Amino acid sequence: MSNIKVGIIGFGTVGAGAYEVLRENADLIRSRVGASVAVKRIADLDVDSDRGVPVDKGLLTTNAEEIIDDPEIDVVVELIGGLTQAKEYILCAMEKGKHVVTANKALLAEYGHELYDMAERCGVNLEFEASVGGGIPIIGAMKGGLSANRFRNIMGILNGTSNYILTKMSRYYWPYEKVVKEAVELGYAEDPPTLDVDGTDAAHKLAILISLAYGSAVSFKDIYKEGITSLTPDDIRFAQEFGYCVKLLALARDRGEEVEARVHPVMIPQDHILANVNWAYNAIYLEGDFVGPNLYYGLGAGRRPTGSAVVSDIIELSRRIANKEKGLQPPLAHYGRERKSISIKPMKSLTMPYYFRFSAVDRPGVLSKISGVLGQHNISITSVIQKGREVNGPVPVVMLTHEACEENVMKAISVIDNMDVVTDKTILIRVDKGISDK
Amino acid sequence: MSNIKVGIIGFGTVGAGAYEVLRENADLIRSRVGASVAVKRIADLDVDSDRGVPVDKGLLTTNAEEIIDDPEIDVVVELIGGLTQAKEYILCAMEKGKHVVTANKALLAEYGHELYDMAERCGVNLEFEASVGGGIPIIGAMKGGLSANRFRNIMGILNGTSNYILTKMSRYYWPYEKVVKEAVELGYAEDPPTLDVDGTDAAHKLAILISLAYGSAVSFKDIYKEGITSLTPDDIRFAQEFGYCVKLLALARDRGEEVEARVHPVMIPQDHILANVNWAYNAIYLEGDFVGPNLYYGLGAGRRPTGSAVVSDIIELSRRIANKEKGLQPPLAHYGRERKSISIKPMKSLTMPYYFRFSAVDRPGVLSKISGVLGQHNISITSVIQKGREVNGPVPVVMLTHEACEENVMKAISVIDNMDVVTDKTILIRVDKGISDK
Numbered sequence: 001m002s003n004i005k006v007g008i009i010g011f012g013t014v015g016a017g018a019y020e021v022l023r024e025n026a027d028l029i030r031s032r033v034g035a036s037v038a039v040k041r042i043a044d045l046d047v048d049s050d051r052g053v054p055v056d057k058g059l060l061t062t063n064a065e066e067i068i069d070d071p072e073i074d075v076v077v078e079l080i081g082g083l084t085q086a087k088e089y090i091l092c093a094m095e096k097g098k099h100v101v102t103a104n105k106a107l108l109a110e111y112g113h114e115l116y117d118m119a120e121r122c123g124v125n126l127e128f129e130a131s132v133g134g135g136i137p138i139i140g141a142m143k144g145g146l147s148a149n150r151f152r153n154i155m156g157i158l159n160g161t162s163n164y165i166l167t168k169m170s171r172y173y174w175p176y177e178k179v180v181k182e183a184v185e186l187g188y189a190e191d192p193p194t195l196d197v198d199g200t201d202a203a204h205k206l207a208i209l210i211s212l213a214y215g216s217a218v219s220f221k222d223i224y225k226e227g228i229t230s231l232t233p234d235d236i237r238f239a240q241e242f243g244y245c246v247k248l249l250a251l252a253r254d255r256g257e258e259v260e261a262r263v264h265p266v267m268i269p270q271d272h273i274l275a276n277v278n279w280a281y282n283a284i285y286l287e288g289d290f291v292g293p294n295l296y297y298g299l300g301a302g303r304r305p306t307g308s309a310v311v312s313d314i315i316e317l318s319r320r321i322a323n324k325e326k327g328l329q330p331p332l333a334h335y336g337r338e339r340k341s342i343s344i345k346p347m348k349s350l351t352m353p354y355y356f357r358f359s360a361v362d363r364p365g366v367l368s369k370i371s372g373v374l375g376q377h378n379i380s381i382t383s384v385i386q387k388g389r390e391v392n393g394p395v396p397v398v399m400l401t402h403e404a405c406e407e408n409v410m411k412a413i414s415v416i417d418n419m420d421v422v423t424d425k426t427i428l429i430r431v432d433k434g435i436s437d438k
Numbered sequence: 439m440s441n442i443k444v445g446i447i448g449f450g451t452v453g454a455g456a457y458e459v460l461r462e463n464a465d466l467i468r469s470r471v472g473a474s475v476a477v478k479r480i481a482d483l484d485v486d487s488d489r490g491v492p493v494d495k496g497l498l499t500t501n502a503e504e505i506i507d508d509p510e511i512d513v514v515v516e517l518i519g520g521l522t523q524a525k526e527y528i529l530c531a532m533e534k535g536k537h538v539v540t541a542n543k544a545l546l547a548e549y550g551h552e553l554y555d556m557a558e559r560c561g562v563n564l565e566f567e568a569s570v571g572g573g574i575p576i577i578g579a580m581k582g583g584l585s586a587n588r589f590r591n592i593m594g595i596l597n598g599t600s601n602y603i604l605t606k607m608s609r610y611y612w613p614y615e616k617v618v619k620e621a622v623e624l625g626y627a628e629d630p631p632t633l634d635v636d637g638t639d640a641a642h643k644l645a646i647l648i649s650l651a652y653g654s655a656v657s658f659k660d661i662y663k664e665g666i667t668s669l670t671p672d673d674i675r676f677a678q679e680f681g682y683c684v685k686l687l688a689l690a691r692d693r694g695e696e697v698e699a700r701v702h703p704v705m706i707p708q709d710h711i712l713a714n715v716n717w718a719y720n721a722i723y724l725e726g727d728f729v730g731p732n733l734y735y736g737l738g739a740g741r742r743p744t745g746s747a748v749v750s751d752i753i754e755l756s757r758r759i760a761n762k763e764k765g766l767q768p769p770l771a772h773y774g775r776e777r778k779s780i781s782i783k784p785m786k787s788l789t790m791p792y793y794f795r796f797s798a799v800d801r802p803g804v805l806s807k808i809s810g811v812l813g814q815h816n817i818s819i820t821s822v823i824q825k826g827r828e829v830n831g832p833v834p835v836v837m838l839t840h841e842a843c844e845e846n847v848m849k850a851i852s853v854i855d856n857m858d859v860v861t862d863k864t865i866l867i868r869v870d871k872g873i874s875d876k
Contacts, residue, residue: 017728020728021586021728024727025586025587025588025727025728028586028588029586031653031772031773032585032586032771032772032773033773034768034773129583135726135728135729135730135732136583136732137578137579137582137583137584138583139583140575140578140579140582140583141575141578141579141583144575144578144582144750144754145567145574145575145576145577145578145579145747145750146575146746146750147470147749147750147753147754148459148463148466148467148470148745148746148749148750148752148753149463149746150463150466215469273714273735276711276714288573288746289462289463290455290458290459290463290573290742290743290745290746290749291573291736291737291742291743291746291747292573292736292737292740292742292743293736293737294573294574294734294735294736295733295734295735295736296732296733296734296735297711297732297733297734297735298729298730298731298732298733299729299730299731302730304728304729304730305728305729305730307586307728308584308586308587308726308728308729309583309729311585311586311728312582312583312584312585312586314586315585315586316582316585319765319767320765323764323765323766324764324765325763325764325765326761326762326763327757327758327761327762327763327765328761329757333470334469334470335469335470335471335472
């Protein structure tokens with residue numbers, strides 16, 4: 001029986017998780033592959049720390065080239081993350097004819113086209129199940145079981161840290177800062193959790209999903225992103241009064257020649273299936289033209305779930321190598337010659353309903369002034385909540401609108417925020433019904 | 439560019455759906471495959487009915503052998519269902535070296551081992567994504583993205599008709615017969631919906647999931663099954679009072695040398711993610727040893743979702759054929775030489791909590807007599823609801839138990855049902871926490 005040899009570059013949380021799966025489930029994996037799969041070498045700058053998994057010290061090296069240059073190694077697993085060395089390692093490994101597995105969402109989102117092209121040019125496979133949704137096999141579903149569909153709508157809760165924070169805020173009405181502090185203490189968030197809470201991490205993952213859906217790398221910088229840092233318990237409570245739940249969503253919609261692509265806090269109806277995805281869980285809700293609505297739910301991060309996803313890619317590649325399969329599945333499961341470029345619809349041209357919270361002095365006529373500005377910008381109001389007079393300070397005026405154009409909304413808010421009766425910046429949350437057709 | 443030729447046997451709902459996908463999304467499919475995919479022939483005994491999709495009459499034949507014997511046809515798609523001709527057609531097609539796609543859950547559940555062996559012997563692929571969960575790509579997830587895991591727990595809502603009926607009963611408290619009558623009128627249920635409501639259809643699908651999880655065909659007849667026909671709105675309401683929801687679940691649990699495998703109504707906590715899967719939707723909740731809890735949700739039946747799943751298999755096979763890949767993935771994604779047989783744990787040896795509704799005359803001491811019998815059988819009670827006296831007829835006595843042994847429960851119920859104070863058969867619903875570890 002042949003023996004597939006794997007090299008792992010990066011022995012942090014995910015690397016240790018992948019190694020742990022390969023070690024604990026070696027017999028299952030042999031049955032799946034029809035050959036045994038062995039880790040020949042693990043490279044990391046730190047070869048001394050205890051990773052919580054027993055590992056033969058002889059496997060460890062600080063030199064990644066010992067993996068990339070080793071002719072015996074069939075599969076290179078890149079798990080260092082980031083945009084610098086990781087890219088070089090992957091490109092070199094592919095040039096040397098090695099199949100590559102990576103979990104590097106930032107790299108795929110920002111330089112995916114280079115990697116996909118190189119994989120096809122070198123005739124190797126590039127697999128990245130762990131890059132989106134942790135253990136959730138969403139990449140495989142889009143490349144496989146859903147491959148007959150045009151994707152009309154993709155909505156994802158793709159960042160567990162921000163979903164944890166929003167869940168806590170939605171249940172206990174703690175302010176953002178207090179929740180983050182606790183999440184850091186409990187190990188649910190990094191300190192500071194910048195890329196998690198500012199939407200960057202979710203946008204990276206969205207870029208990958210869009211590329212898979214439409215068969216072409218997307219321009220990452222064109223994805224609009226906005227984080228959760230300015231959300232308050234008050235806004236979450238008002239949203240609930242209107243029958244909504246606030247989630248940080250990554251959204252993509254097919255709009256014919258263009259695609260909507262954005263990450264920001266969204267008010268979705270409380271009975272939408274994504275509204276019930278809580279704590280550190282991730283979920284991806286998809287609508288295909290034939291399959292209709294689908295949901296995939298699971299743990300989006302963590303050593304064991306992410307290790308599960310990395311090893312599923314190793315199994316698939318190892319099976320092909322053991323079977324001497326020469327055929328190649330393109331990284332995005334579309335053949336390049338059919339590829340079209342994807343352009344992202346400018347944010348300002350989108351239309352949707354909005355939630356506004358205005359901070360205004362408590363004086364007669366203020367509501368009329370604000371709604372006057374909205375009316376001039378073609379924004380019509382469906383509901384208003386105006387809370388009773390407070391002894392000190394301004395009163396919040398909360399509104400939901402009909403569908404309005406983002407560009408008009410931004411202009412109106414800018415006018416309103418400069419009014420002398422308005423005491424603070426207006427808070428805005430976009431509203432979504434959660435279905436593909438408006 | 440090569441041209442992959444497909445033959446479809448069976449032009450009912452699913453056959454027409456698959457043809458519709460191939461037709462409408464031909465350009466997308468060409469991009470996925472790297473070659474065009476054409477339906478060369480469709481066989482059905484009825485070639486005259488309108489299937490709601492435009493089809494060239496010249497493609498149609500009443501003779502399936504025109505497909506099986508056609509050397510130009512690469513992929514045979516069996517969509518007639520049932521246990522008779524379908525099996526012969528599939529075996530013959532494989533013997534002639536053709537790859538096969540099927541949606542035939544009954545055949546796979548009851549004769550899967552013969553088909554899997556034949557596929558491996560003939561060196562062809564046998565794919566069946568549409569056999570479980572309609573459009574939900576659960577087969578691909580288990581063979582692919584989750585392949586590194588041992589499956590500890592599988593819980594599925596696998597029959598849309600029974601889930602629709604239970605959802606309606608749970609919301610409107612209509613009796614079973616009234617809901618079924620309406621479901622038949624609305625086209626959500628067949629008339630009569632026997633295999634849907636008696637658990638057979640869900641058990642077929644469960645057999646397939648277990649085979650995939652553990653790499654070996656399972657003995658279908660050993661799967662315990664019980665339908666929803668004796669559930670009443672009263673029981674559903676009592677379950678709700680206890681904080682539960684009633685669902686027809688297909689359950690499998692890894693118990694070391696044996697596997698639990700059963701289909702029956704289950705009370706699951708209202709906050710379990712499966713409790714929120716309603717109407718005709720299906721969902722599969724899985725726990726893997728590394729990935730943790732995962733959920734897959736979508737439409738479990740219908741022309742377009744099932745067509746989507748059938749065509750995803752056609753795409754995968756066509757891509758391999760176009761790429762001249764010789765390698766073979768075994769039907770259950772485990773290599774035969776590693777396969778162990780799966781034995782199902784006898785139902786009577788299982789332990790779990792139970793719900794009972796006793797119908798007893800309203801007389802002092804009755805509750806004590808019933809609980810005495812339970813105590814003698816080692817069944818201890820956690821909660822009791824006894825409703826007030828009614829003018830006519832018996833009063834229900836409703837109980838929840840601690841974990842008890844199924845064999846003891848059956849003996850106790852048999853004793854109780856023969857007591858002279860008991861006026862009707864005791865209703866029993868099994869209770870489940872919905873997690874792998876008890």
